[in-house]
């Protein structure tokens with residue numbers, strides 16, 4: 001069949017909300033876009049374990065430690081579902097790891113910021129996982145079947161992450177003057193980077209139109225960012241804290257909060273590798289990969305041995 005017809009039929013399926021499955025025909029650009037997006041997403045989950053892993057040994061109580069460990073383990077699981085989803089598009093896991101370790105692939109810039117105090121565990125859960133959910137709920141309906149199905153479970157777990165973060169901040173916000181100050185400071189540091197998680201403004205996001213036509217993406221960066229700001233501007237009142245934006249104000253006419261300018265220079269600098277922890281994060285991943293070599297070798301040797309026994313039998 002001619003490519004034109006194949007492309008037309010592909011788009012008809014998308015328009016009719018029929019999921020695209022691994023063995024279906026798809027345009028090369030659709031496949032490439034998805035491999036890029038899903039692998040970046042997987043890398044973000046894995047690198048995202050590092051800033052919080054930093055606090056597991058210093059959690060203030062056994063209960064907090066158990067919660068934080070469960071959350072960090074969830075993120076590892078998210079990475080694994082997503083690597084599996086990307087593999088169905090014809091890229092191997094080794095290739096994806098290689099792209100991460102050589103700096104060819106990106107991951108969410110938010111994880112290049114340091115976690116300075118315990119309150120950062122709360123701010124990350126509330127704001128970073130909160131922004132992730134905003135981005136990810138529409139992805140449960142994304143057009144590629146394996147990605148959409150992975151997102152359903154991920155979103156359920158993310159919503160637990162957000163709640164535990166909010167609750168951590170709530171406890172601090174009702175504590176001593178020092179704890180209150182710690183809570184406010186963490187919100188101040190994580191607020192702007194979490195707004196950047198939605199990506200550049202729509203006008204500077206050239207791939208958005210095609211991704212929306214293919215229904216990989218359902219809402220634009222600016223739409224999602226606005227929804228997130230509207231939600232947080234209300235939730236922060238429950239904490240009795242403030243968001244670090246003097247321009248944040250309810251706009252009756254728009255029925256949304258207005259907000260101040262985002263420092264996109266900072267975003268692009270961190271993206272280029274110049275954030276506070278870029279080097280540290282990549283070094284940690286490479287070290288983990290190198291130190292895990294004996295485990296991979298042993299697993300491989302064991303598999304070969306078992307296969308040999310099976311053949312003899």
Ligand SMILES: [Fe+2]
Nearest residue numbers: 045074075078
């Ligand atoms: Fe996650």
Ligand SMILES: [Fe+2]
Nearest residue numbers: 075129158161
């Ligand atoms: Fe999460």
